[in-house]
Amino acid sequence: MSLISLPFFIFMLCFLCIYYKVGEKHQWKALLVGNAIFYVWANPVYIIFIIISIVSTWFLMRNPVKRNFILTIAINLGLLIVFKYSVNLGVRDLAAPLGISFYTFMTLGYAHDCYDKKIKPCNDLWHYALFISYFPQLTQGPIGTYQEMHDQLVAYHGYNRQNIKEGGYRIIIGIFKKLVIAGRVGFYIDTVYSSPVGRGGLTLIVATLFYLVEMYADFSGYMDIVCGVSKMLGINLKENFKRPYLSNSIPEYWRRWHISLNEWFMNHLYMPSVTAGWNRKLSRGLGKIFTKAKKGTLRCIFPTMLVWIVTGIWHGAKFSYLGWGIYFAFIMLLSFCTQSYIKKLNARIHWNTNNIFVKIFQVCRTLLILSCGEIIYRSESFSDMVAIFKGIFTNTRINGAEIAAAMTPFGNGNQAAASVIIILVLVTAQAVIEIKKEKDEKAFTGHRYIYAFAMLTIIALFGVAGKSSFMYQAF
Amino acid sequence: MKKVIITVAAALIIVAAVVAFKNVYSCKMPIRNRGIHDAIQTGDLDVLFIGSSTFRANIDMPTMDEAYDGRVYDISYGGNQLVATSIQYDELKRRSGNDYGLIVFELGPMMLTQEVALSDSRVIWDLTFEGKRELWRSMYAAGNTDFPMFYEYFVTSGMDDLITFPVTEPFYGTRYYKGAKTDETVSPGKAVLESEEFDISDKSLVKAQADAVVDIIQKCQKDGQGFVFLESPCYHRLQKDPTFIKYREEYIRILEENNAPYILADEVDFESDDPEFFEDMNHMSAKGRRAYTKELIQVFKKRFGTEEGSGND
Numbered sequence: 001m002s003l004i005s006l007p008f009f010i011f012m013l014c015f016l017c018i019y020y021k022v023g024e025k026h027q028w029k030a031l032l033v034g035n036a037i038f039y040v041w042a043n044p045v046y047i048i049f050i051i052i053s054i055v056s057t058w059f060l061m062r063n064p065v066k067r068n069f070i071l072t073i074a075i076n077l078g079l080l081i082v083f084k085y086s087v088n089l090g091v092r093d094l095a096a097p098l099g100i101s102f103y104t105f106m107t108l109g110y111a112h113d114c115y116d117k118k119i120k121p122c123n124d125l126w127h128y129a130l131f132i133s134y135f136p137q138l139t140q141g142p143i144g145t146y147q148e149m150h151d152q153l154v155a156y157h158g159y160n161r162q163n164i165k166e167g168g169y170r171i172i173i174g175i176f177k178k179l180v181i182a183g184r185v186g187f188y189i190d191t192v193y194s195s196p197v198g199r200g201g202l203t204l205i206v207a208t209l210f211y212l213v214e215m216y217a218d219f220s221g222y223m224d225i226v227c228g229v230s231k232m233l234g235i236n237l238k239e240n241f242k243r244p245y246l247s248n249s250i251p252e253y254w255r256r257w258h259i260s261l262n263e264w265f266m267n268h269l270y271m272p273s274v275t276a277g278w279n280r281k282l283s284r285g286l287g288k289i290f291t292k293a294k295k296g297t298l299r300c301i302f303p304t305m306l307v308w309i310v311t312g313i314w315h316g317a318k319f320s321y322l323g324w325g326i327y328f329a330f331i332m333l334l335s336f337c338t339q340s341y342i343k344k345l346n347a348r349i350h351w352n353t354n355n356i357f358v359k360i361f362q363v364c365r366t367l368l369i370l371s372c373g374e375i376i377y378r379s380e381s382f383s384d385m386v387a388i389f390k391g392i393f394t395n396t397r398i399n400g401a402e403i404a405a406a407m408t409p410f411g412n413g414n415q416a417a418a419s420v421i422i423i424l425v426l427v428t429a430q431a432v433i434e435i436k437k438e439k440d441e442k443a444f445t446g447h448r449y450i451y452a453f454a455m456l457t458i459i460a461l462f463g464v465a466g467k468s469s470f471m472y473q474a475f
Numbered sequence: 476m477k478k479v480i481i482t483v484a485a486a487l488i489i490v491a492a493v494v495a496f497k498n499v500y501s502c503k504m505p506i507r508n509r510g511i512h513d514a515i516q517t518g519d520l521d522v523l524f525i526g527s528s529t530f531r532a533n534i535d536m537p538t539m540d541e542a543y544d545g546r547v548y549d550i551s552y553g554g555n556q557l558v559a560t561s562i563q564y565d566e567l568k569r570r571s572g573n574d575y576g577l578i579v580f581e582l583g584p585m586m587l588t589q590e591v592a593l594s595d596s597r598v599i600w601d602l603t604f605e606g607k608r609e610l611w612r613s614m615y616a617a618g619n620t621d622f623p624m625f626y627e628y629f630v631t632s633g634m635d636d637l638i639t640f641p642v643t644e645p646f647y648g649t650r651y652y653k654g655a656k657t658d659e660t661v662s663p664g665k666a667v668l669e670s671e672e673f674d675i676s677d678k679s680l681v682k683a684q685a686d687a688v689v690d691i692i693q694k695c696q697k698d699g700q701g702f703v704f705l706e707s708p709c710y711h712r713l714q715k716d717p718t719f720i721k722y723r724e725e726y727i728r729i730l731e732e733n734n735a736p737y738i739l740a741d742e743v744d745f746e747s748d749d750p751e752f753f754e755d756m757n758h759m760s761a762k763g764r765r766a767y768t769k770e771l772i773q774v775f776k777k778r779f780g781t782e783e784g785s786g787n788d
Contacts, residue, residue, distance in 0.1 A: 165479065417643040418635035449482045456486035461493055461634050 001041045003225045004175055011038070012229065016164075019233060024156040028130060031153065031233070038135035039098060046097035049079055050133060057107045058128045061121050064114040072111040080104045085317045099138040101314065105264055106132055110146045112268045119146055127154055136229045140222050142240040142260035149235075157234025169448055170228030175463075176455040177221030181426050183464025184419070185210040185217075191409040193378055197387045201396025203406040204388050208371050211378055213427055216245065219258070243434045248353075248362040250331050250369055265307050273303035300336055305329045315377075320385065324377040331369060422462065494630050497637055498607060501600045502566075504640065507648035511563060511601040514548040514654065515571040521546040522775065524654070524705075525563055526581030527555040527594075532758035533707045535768035536655040542772045546576075549654035552601075554594030557586050557687035558613045563598075564691060566606045568698065575700065577779055580691060582706040582730070582737055584722035587685055588678035591617035593624075596633040617683045662760045665750035668710055673756060675718045685729060692735045701779070704730055708740040708767065711748035713756040738778065744770045 001008050015034050022030045039047050056075050060068040083096040110131075113119045122128040130153050137144055157163075192199060192207035220241045230237045240259050247253035254262050273279055283298040290298065312325020345351070352358060372389075379385035396402075407416035436443040444451070506513055514523065521543045524530045531551035539547040550563060560580060567575070591614050593599065599607060611628060614620050636643065650657060662668070688704075695702040706723070713719055730737045745767050746752065752763025759767060 161476070168479070417646050418639040421639045421642060422635055449478050453482045453486050456483065457489050460486065460490040460630065461638075462631060464631070 020159040027156050028154045032130045035133040035135045042098040049097045053107055054129045054132050057111055058125050061111050061114040069111055069115040076104050076107050102141050103132050105143045109264055109268055136226045142238045143264050152235045163234050164232050167228040167232035169452055170224050172452050172455050174221040174224030176459055177217040179459055179463035182214045182217035185214045188409045196384050199391055200402045200405045201392045202402045204391045206406050208375055211374055243438050246438050247366050251335050253366055270303050270307045273306055274299055297336055304332050320377055320379050324373055327373050327376055499604050502603050508651040509654045511566055514550050517548050519574040520548050521576040523575045524549040524579045525560050526551050528553045529707050529757050532656050533764050534655050535764045536653045538768040551654055552595040552598050556589050557684045558591050559598055561687045561690045562606050562609050577701045579703055579705045582704040582726055584719055584726050587680055587722050591619055591683045593628055600633045659761045660754045662751050662753055668750045688729050689733055692733045704737040706740045708745050708747040710753045710756045743774050
């Protein structure tokens with residue numbers, strides 16, 4: 001059931017009525033039933049796997065000893081690997097259960113926190129099931145932690161008109177981003193990236209920049225809808241994006257993009273790896289080669305590589321995802337290793353990092369590095385990736401013919417100019433909003449009804465109908 | 476709650492007004508150099524082409540202008556279908572009392588295999604609401620409709636053009652002349668044309684399109700309208716394709732069964748194996764379009780006598 005669909009709208013309407021009607025004692029139970037209905041709607045058979053995951057993890061982690069922790073990891077990762085990489089394992093028609101990647105993250109995070117004694121294991125199986133299966137965040141996150149979610153989920157939330165309004169407004173923003181912005185540029189990207197060979201550099205650059213726009217509009221739009229739906233239920237979810245494209249550096253970008261996933265990796269893979277014995281041994285070995293390097297820097301190298309390779313593989317068993325992970329591991333390591341030199345260099349050349357032009361330069365540099373990574377990620381094959389890089393770096397010219405060629409993927413020649421104008425207006429408006437919000441978080445918080453009216457009108461007239469699936473659902 | 480209702484209602488009213496405007500009045504927008512409205516504004520015509528992008532690319536209007544003293548026009552849409560062509564003919568007859576000496580319809584064999592669909596949002600723009608409804612009914616009858624399609628057809632399709640009309644129209648207006656392309660397109664070269672992959676072997680006949688051919692013929696015959704079906708040359712590789720030949724024969728069979736005049740590609744003195752003349756398998760380069768149009772005029776004059784062309788053999 002897509003979050004942008006009539007069945008979901010009806011489901012939500014009915015569910016809200018029941019949720020606020022059942023009373024204090026039964027509200028969380030109603031939510032649990034709602035989760036089950038949402039899940040069964042997708043594919044009734046697959047509920048069995050989420051039940052296996054919930055019951056086994058809850059049962060094993062009641063006694064969070066090492067053996068149980070390892071067993072929990074084995075069961076959950078086993079299910080994830082079997083389903084997610086089934087095509088590569090030769091089991092061709094095995095579709096992955098809804099949200100398996102995301103609920104596995106939550107499950108493993110919970111198990112790790114129990115094992116590390118950061119939290120007390122959940123006493124109530126139903127409460128634990130409610131946390132794992134909470135339907136708004138089930139399919140694409142955000143990856144909530146037990147500490148943040150448990151109390152909110154089991155607490156009673158009385159009907160609050162303000163929550164409904166705020167949630168509704170957030171949902172409108174999400175639908176706008178998805179159907180108007182992402183939907184509009186998506187067609188262009190698909191056309192160019194499905195056959196990049198022989199295309200001009202300008203077309204490839206436009207498609208790559210559009211891909212950045214699509215990814216952000218699609219994913220953050222989904223998060224807006226999820227947070228809006230959750231807000232309507234009186235439950236606040238963690239924000240997953242904080243204007244990532246205004247980051248000054250790649251490490252900063254990853255602190256502002258898909259925040260919950262990156263925090264998960266930081267807490268449950270990176271930090272444990274840094275302190276692990278194997279890493280100490282390996283970094284000691286490296287220290288003998290790089291005698292001048294700091295100990296701290298050396299200790300970050302292998303965990304960083306591990307995190308980024310796992311992140312790449314998590315997206316799927318494709319060369320492009322692995323390549324993307326290795327690319328960002330390299331960039332992050334480069335950033336760590338050169339950090340102190342760059343600081344010294346900045347001081348020597350009196351490079352004022354607060355200067356607006358310096359900031360613009362840094363943001364553009366981040367976007368450039370990011371774009372290269374996204375080319376690796378989005379390319380359908382290795383040869384396509386090579387063709388795209390080659391096209392951009394050796395075949396970019398700006399003249400009438402190239403501009404005309406760059407307009408072609410918009411589809412019908414008649415609509416090219418109209419599409420360009422609308423995309424430029426929308427992207428510029430979105431950029432202005434983000435820049436203003438970066439300076440002042442409260443910007444654009446007034447006149448909500450006017451913005452809602454404008455967005456509803458634009459969605460109805462310019463939304464790309466039939467585009468209800470989201471990019472991250474695939475993961 | 477009152478504010479929420481007002482916000483939603485206001486948005487709905489605006490949307491309804493814009494949608495109504497698009498569906499009812501878009502056909503009267505002052506569009507230059509293309510479409511039904513502009514063709515009607517041109518007045519009486521000796522030769523009027525109605526077809527797809529093939530006609531748009533393959534007919535050189537300045538050359539036609541010279542031969543017919545400006546009394547020519549080319550109504551063409553991307554992937555225009557026979558079902559839509561029949562509706563476009565009705566629109567012309569309903570909306571104007573103009574005299575059309577000869578109407579040239581497209582004899583594109585593969586048009587018989589196209590699913591009934593909206594191929595070009597410009598079709599939506601150019602039709603009256605009645606025409607739009609008619610096309611929708613045809614799509615519905617062919618089983619090619621659902622709610623997203625309905626929404627796209629009546630609401631979002633062509634909306635981009637409408638909202639950006641003042642800015643984009645001057646740009647589009649220069650790209651066409653009397654409905655045909657003005658771009659100086661060049662051939663990509665023999666190597667590209669010879670290696671371009673195409674596979675039409677899985678295409679099958681769509682009955683609605685075949686019925687539309689009969690419908691067009693019957694309407695023209697009933698109206699006493701001069702007409703001819705013209706096969707525009709494709710690059711020789713496509714013309715030799717067995718599937719292409721099969722549907723070409725089928726198209727000719729329909730025309731002959733209904734006593735409709737037609738001109739086949741080989742009746743015009745034109746080298747369809749010269750790569751310099753083509754941009755791709757179906758569309759000619761500027762050089763090809765000029766050479767072809769010159770020869771086509773000769774055939775027209777021979778077949779239909781004078782500039783006033785009766786359309787009847």
